[in-house]
Amino acid sequence: MRHIIAVLLENEAGALSRVAGLFSARGYNIESLTVAPTDDPTLSRMTLVTTGSEEIVEQIKKQLNKLIDTVKLLDLSDGPHIEREMMMIKVRAERPDREELKRLTEIFRAKIIDVTETSYVIELTGASKKLDAFIDAVPEGLLIEVVRSGPTGITRGEKGLTL
Amino acid sequence: MTLTQAEPHVMAADSGMILSGAEIVVQALLDEGVELVFGYPGGSVLHIYDALFKRGGVRHILVRHEQGAAHAADGYARATGKCGVCLVTSGPGATNAVTGIATAYMDSIPLVVLTGQVPTPVIGSDAFQEVDTVGITRPCVKHNFLVKDVRDLAVTIRKAFHIATTGRPGPVVVDIPKDVTDPNIKIPYHYPREIRLRSYNPVEKGHPGQIRKAVDLMLQATRPVFYTGGGVVLGEGSAQLTELVRTSGFPITSTLMGLGAFPSTDNQFLGMLGMHGTYEANMAMHEADLLIAVGARFDDRVTGKIADFCPQAKIIHIDVDPSSISKNVRVDVPIVGQVAGVLTDMLRLYQTQKPQPDPSPVADWWAKIADWRRLDCLHYDRASAAIKPQFAVETLYNVTNGELYLTSDVGQHQMFAAQFYPFTKPRRWINSGGLGTMGFGLPAAMGVQLAFPDAQVACVSGEASILMCIQELATCKQYSLPIKVILLNNGYMGMVRQWQELFYESRYSHSYVDALPDFVKLAESFGHIGMRVDQPADLEGAMREAFALKDRFVFLDVVVDPTENVYPMIVAGKGHHEMHLSPSLTERELA
Numbered sequence A: 001m002r003h004i005i006a007v008l009l010e011n012e013a014g015a016l017s018r019v020a021g022l023f024s025a026r027g028y029n030i031e032s033l034t035v036a037p038t039d040d041p042t043l044s045r046m047t048l049v050t051t052g053s054e055e056i057v058e059q060i061k062k063q064l065n066k067l068i069d070t071v072k073l074l075d076l077s078d079g080p081h082i083e084r085e086m087m088m089i090k091v092r093a094e095r096p097d098r099e100e101l102k103r104l105t106e107i108f109r110a111k112i113i114d115v116t117e118t119s120y121v122i123e124l125t126g127a128s129k130k131l132d133a134f135i136d137a138v139p140e141g142l143l144i145e146v147v148r149s150g151p152t153g154i155t156r157g158e159k160g161l162t163l
Numbered sequence B: 001m002t003l004t005q006a007e008p009h010v011m012a013a014d015s016g017m018i019l020s021g022a023e024i025v026v027q028a029l030l031d032e033g034v035e036l037v038f039g040y041p042g043g044s045v046l047h048i049y050d051a052l053f054k055r056g057g058v059r060h061i062l063v064r065h066e067q068g069a070a071h072a073a074d075g076y077a078r079a080t081g082k083c084g085v086c087l088v089t090s091g092p093g094a095t096n097a098v099t100g101i102a103t104a105y106m107d108s109i110p111l112v113v114l115t116g117q118v119p120t121p122v123i124g125s126d127a128f129q130e131v132d133t134v135g136i137t138r139p140c141v142k143h144n145f146l147v148k149d150v151r152d153l154a155v156t157i158r159k160a161f162h163i164a165t166t167g168r169p170g171p172v173v174v175d176i177p178k179d180v181t182d183p184n185i186k187i188p189y190h191y192p193r194e195i196r197l198r199s200y201n202p203v204e205k206g207h208p209g210q211i212r213k214a215v216d217l218m219l220q221a222t223r224p225v226f227y228t229g230g231g232v233v234l235g236e237g238s239a240q241l242t243e244l245v246r247t248s249g250f251p252i253t254s255t256l257m258g259l260g261a262f263p264s265t266d267n268q269f270l271g272m273l274g275m276h277g278t279y280e281a282n283m284a285m286h287e288a289d290l291l292i293a294v295g296a297r298f299d300d301r302v303t304g305k306i307a308d309f310c311p312q313a314k315i316i317h318i319d320v321d322p323s324s325i326s327k328n329v330r331v332d333v334p335i336v337g338q339v340a341g342v343l344t345d346m347l348r349l350y351q352t353q354k355p356q357p358d359p360s361p362v363a364d365w366w367a368k369i370a371d372w373r374r375l376d377c378l379h380y381d382r383a384s385a386a387i388k389p390q391f392a393v394e395t396l397y398n399v400t401n402g403e404l405y406l407t408s409d410v411g412q413h414q415m416f417a418a419q420f421y422p423f424t425k426p427r428r429w430i431n432s433g434g435l436g437t438m439g440f441g442l443p444a445a446m447g448v449q450l451a452f453p454d455a456q457v458a459c460v461s462g463e464a465s466i467l468m469c470i471q472e473l474a475t476c477k478q479y480s481l482p483i484k485v486i487l488l489n490n491g492y493m494g495m496v497r498q499w500q501e502l503f504y505e506s507r508y509s510h511s512y513v514d515a516l517p518d519f520v521k522l523a524e525s526f527g528h529i530g531m532r533v534d535q536p537a538d539l540e541g542a543m544r545e546a547f548a549l550k551d552r553f554v555f556l557d558v559v560v561d562p563t564e565n566v567y568p569m570i571v572a573g574k575g576h577h578e579m580h581l582s583p584s585l586t587e588r589e590l591a
């Protein structure tokens, strides 16, 4: 099963490498990992996506909690939540293909954020599946480069992952 | 004995002292109540060594290799229950200590390791004797710190001791760049007594609902067994365990790390379990209907093949570390908490449910165990012309009345010591269980002897293991440590040879320890007493003579049968019921 886990970490040098080291040392899967400071400068928030049996994911959460730098952890997959990932995608955009690409951008509610004679950079935010679908929809041969942020998430409703 | 010309020092913590970083390190150790620091100097810790010299008060033990410093601090911690402390320089000093840090980590031993680091402005420039100590040690510490500002130094040291000694203990490294200890930069010193970390709150008390469930299972069980580990020793739960085991009348087995938490001489004790556990202990595990695991972590050397592990048992697991629970084996009743407290709560509840001891529910179970015991699985040839290693350990037990602090290295000798020296008190059996570090025994014994100068301390070792930290013979001389080394010298890396005999058709690839030194002369050259015995009849006398030399270090080279193997044995990947037994037991006895 796929799990998306949010972790509040002490904003200390090396906290990220403790998490990354934990996953490699114990052989856990890690699909993506994003981290950035929060509104509280002493905390950073990490979102990681992992897959494994229920037993393994349980261990992953326990091991993450055991890290001294981990302040709080929440498995977003345990309840209703929203996931978003951001993607920037560079495509070959010669005259004949432009209309098609613009239509695609509209359908997906994406944005063209850079234009040259021969290329577009398109920005798209959404669930990871939607990003996959956009990539699939780009006509053959036009794709130049894909940059994805990895998903982040937040619970629905009033309660939040805060201190 | 120490190098210092001790000046009187001030014990007050927040008394307006203005100190340099180097002085802060020393003062913090004093405020922490540290008696002993095991260390080795070098460039990046010279300011600290100078402060040690000038301020005095902390006893520093100069080892001969940083691995020895870590093991000695570890042995001190295992024997006393206090935090071990070492101090090493940057680069090679730190890397040399890593084996000792990893050893402590695997057995959850509280250590604070202070490492020097190159000055902050040159960190990352591949400066002389620079290594990324925080990076190298990260996977084998409970936590580590790099202190970049002298104003963080005192509080970081306090945090290090707090983290090392609470919850599931473990080593903590504090990496201190040289400029942070600059003697010319002085700041007001404040050592916090209490420390709270929002990200670290170890669980103390067990959940009452879970404890009730556990006691209910105990009341229903007809084939129960306690399976206890090093956590009972570390958590000071020995008295509570002993009372619960005696009150319930259940059998108990222990891991290598838990030996001594319950008296091994007691009839309820089935011996050690696992790869080289007794027949009765492993069979009891296999047939049990209730397993009460206390401070044990279901290590692969204990469980054997997981699919065959305790197939009929409900499992209760008490542990201070939530991540230990259901890690290798799914358990039915997890209880997270300090073992001593949990056991006390269980005992109280058990006694209210069952005010009178009643052995009848487990009477059939004990009858079965008595059958298994009749096999006498630790049998060996007592008529042997060569000294059997088992006989050597039994003799050691008799000569020392079971009162030793016994350290060990890794190999057959370690297993023989665990099997044949029945420990009756916790913290007496000191060995590297998790990492299995050859070279641990001698430096660990130094830590024990320094903690308890009047106690009898011995190290049972092998001729291969002892050479891995042999340089510490000099430390033993310098500090007049009257340790006794009992070398079970079989001329082989016996444990390796045993595996090669059993699984590689006796191809003894590089397991013969050729070109051994003359250990008697070796000991003498370090200023110690060396003795050698090779006849069974001379052994007891030699041991008595060695232990009678109360103020001397004695190295007793015992020439033992090179062909002896450790039995019973569960081959890796097999179940508890699939033990190999000693060939000295007949087929008839097996049935």
Ligand SMILES: Cc1ncc(C[n+]2csc(CCOP(=O)(O)OP(=O)(O)O)c2C)c(N)n1
Residues within 6 Å of the ligand: B409, B410, B411, B412, B413, B414, B436, B437, B438, B439, B461, B462, B463, B464, B465, B466, B488, B490, B492, B493, B494, B495, B496
């Ligand atoms: C540092 C280290 N290297 C290698 C090993 C693997 N190993 C385990 S036991 C053993 C042989 C030990 O020989 P000895 O000390 O003579 O003990 P014996 O088994 O003969 O009693 C070896 C090499 C180890 N445990 N530790």
Ligand SMILES: [Mg+2]
Residues within 6 Å of the ligand: B411, B462, B463, B464, B488, B489, B490, B491, B492, B493, B494
């Ligand atoms: Mg040997």
